[in-house]
Amino acid sequence: IACYSTSSKARQGKIYESAIDAVADVKDGSQILFGGFGICGIPEKMIDALKKKGVKNITAVSNNGGVDDCGLGVLIKEKQVAKVIGSYVGENTELVRQYLKGELAVELTPQGTLAEKIRAGGAGIPAFFTPTGYATLVQEGGAPVKYSKDGKVIVESVKKPVQCFNGRNYVMEESIFADFAFVKAQKADALGNLVFNKSARNFNAPMCRAAKVTVAEVEEIVPVGAILPDEIHVPGIYVKRIFKGSNYNKRVERLRITEPKEAGQPAAKANPAQLLRERIARRVALEFSDGMYANLGIGIPVLASNYIPDGMSVMLQSENGILGLGPFPTKDKVDPDLINAGKESVTVVQGAAYFGSDDSFAMIRGGHIDLTILGAMEVSATGDLANWMIPVSTMTWESSCSLLMYLMALQGKLVKGMGGAMDLVAAPGTKVIITMEHNARDGSPKILESCSLPLTGKEVIDLIITEKAVFQVEKGVGLTLTEVAEGFTVDDIIACTGAKFAVASNVTQMRQIPV
């Protein structure tokens, strides 16, 4: 054998002239994976081409529903989409309107499960088990997928099988493999090898692998060999077509800027709501330790990162594919390809890493994150968490609920999706801290014997921190009050809490990290 060799002629056959050419054979009724997270890394040229072509009845697999005039929102507005399979659709009011009017089906899927279903589809795995969503609507079924025009649920989500491994229950989820995957990459060579830019890798990377025909739109086509074999994010074998898009109109969904002068404004300090939030954040910050990896939810959890002591290293993970979040950028450093899971512009620290959504949730679900901190709408004495928005009972589903949903939807309060929260709390071995105001705006307790809202996770919480108290949560034991904020007594806490709890013998005043 003189030789053992791939023949080396570079193919030009994958390069298409335009988005219009690349989507020319998409038929009505196709199932299509759309890359991107929020509107970061979306295949905007192909979305426009599908609009022009007028393809109808699309089943769109997309983490988000875009916004009203951008991303998947463009096709939803034109009523080209029959069904959305995604984790969070709260940014698109037209999508919610069509959903509640029975014009569009929505299958809400936890973000990590969605990423893994796609990864599995590409990897020849027809089904897998995940801790995510066990004992929630996602597993128990009955979530409304489609309404009739008069607001009745005509398609419900199905109940999923459960199996026990090592004493813990897991949900069986089946894979997704689509007709097309439309992705956006930074650059490609003629063989279809792809490299993504920063957090725009997100769902694009796993989606490339999970469709009969994957089309990548890129900002640059480079010569074969210009991307080194160790630097390729997605090998060309997965990519059937590529084309170069131009005049990208990339937007930041939530522009956040670090402006040094902000720090000098003392007025903000006087705001009582802000003081309350800072009290919680300063308590949360005591939970950090050197070398820790943490995922912080939007709001108070993020605020806590401001109190990480000097000299302590805490690496922050963002589930859209970043390890090593940095501060918000200065105006000149904003990059639409670099956002956090809250869709805010961010930077990264030295030593940060980017990865796809499948890898991100493998990291989360695998318990590699030491600490996850989230907000809550309700928590229970047994550590159940409810923090996603559909206000229906997990036990019954009646038309009155639908009406309630509709009214709440009109107020924009509803049908958002669970995003990555179910995955974040499901990982065995990851400490889950809940931060929230102790009571709802009407004064009713948010700590209850059992949650009335649909669960995000069952028996998942380890610690609850409110502006009034700190509770430890232990499996089989329940709540133990360990700290009470200045100005409150144990009796005050009993009075404003909707669940029974033990009081630690060494209960202390609520601690605060020094500033």
Added chain:
Amino acid sequence: IACYSTSSKARQGKIYESAIDAVADVKDGSQILFGGFGICGIPEKMIDALKKKGVKNITAVSNNGGVDDCGLGVLIKEKQVAKVIGSYVGENTELVRQYLKGELAVELTPQGTLAEKIRAGGAGIPAFFTPTGYATLVQEGGAPVKYSKDGKVIVESVKKPVQCFNGRNYVMEESIFADFAFVKAQKADALGNLVFNKSARNFNAPMCRAAKVTVAEVEEIVPVGAILPDEIHVPGIYVKRIFKGSNYNKRVERLRITEPKEAGQPAAKANPAQLLRERIARRVALEFSDGMYANLGIGIPVLASNYIPDGMSVMLQSENGILGLGPFPTKDKVDPDLINAGKESVTVVQGAAYFGSDDSFAMIRGGHIDLTILGAMEVSATGDLANWMIPVSTMTWESSCSLLMYLMALQGKLVKGMGGAMDLVAAPGTKVIITMEHNARDGSPKILESCSLPLTGKEVIDLIITEKAVFQVEKGVGLTLTEVAEGFTVDDIIACTGAKFAVASNVTQMRQIPV
């Protein structure tokens, strides 16, 4: 919120002084993942340190068993290993000796299943379904895991659950999560971010994610920030300890060199065995088409790549993590970190990509390879394939078989493992071509009504090419003879074939690609 930030102080806490320090807390009886493929990318310094420390009763998860004096072989020689979980152990005669003498347990696992079990363990997936191994010993159970000293099987592999998805049967496999993962990378920063070199990424990449404590030995520690966030192969979150090894003694298991003068030696052409192999290879080469991706087994399949016509692009995959194999290197270009699945030194073409074993088998199992070509010991009329070496019935297991095994083992014919073959043939949608000599050395047929040897896959073959004939294999139909080699008649083929077959109405002389 002025800031949203990981604190940026680089940790030095992960850097250890030496291999001895890094493995100091490894206890007897630990389960340890050892990175590497063959002896490419093995954690050689940690293996030496474990030998010095004298850790006993190790359960080693390692694709291979090393060779007698290198890799895992070092620890096996010292009788420190109680059990090996791997896919191919044929290179280590001492391992096989210990196995058959009841000193060592061996759990043979298909390579892709092994990679996926590890990937799943790291990703919080307790179990998944795979097409690999269905209706073989791997799924049906009964393979000998451990012998007694007098050659009786005392531990057998267990039967695995099967479930049908979309009309096809899949095997449920459970994940692996170990006490330690010992991996070898090219470089790291102080945060533990890793970059691998070429095909040395292999099992190292998934293993990093699937252990309580991952230790990486590297050739270079670079400043934090020197590895760009888009170029990190494994983020530091997975790596607890790193140390810099020195004086690496990297070897190539099977050195192959392209020497121009070889082509000028006409003597080789006269060899009848070589002529026979070339006839098969020239027929196989007609199956290539432009733009195809193919995985070629060792031997005749590889030989076929020499006949890929000029101007046709066929990208060759190697299951140890390469897409775009090139010719064997010239002497000056040999790199021990760049080998193929046959452990031979290779090069890559422009536009090639490297990836880990989990990604490689995701590619294979997901059906992204158009064509896979393998050798066979036996094939059946229904497309069953037997090409791995344990000569035991899948139906019965008696002590006489053990004796036979032992005798054959003494001749070095046995207990090698299935490597990646079961995964390669299991992928729905990938064309499977078998190349082999029509008859065994004793003249007995290798094409049979049903296989007597343990199966590699059931109903998996699409085309059989021998030096005498070509058969199409169709599910529910069986064999159809389509081509007969020059010098043979249909009756000759009937006489030397052990299975009934149809004869195509347009049966032709066996075609050959022009040279």
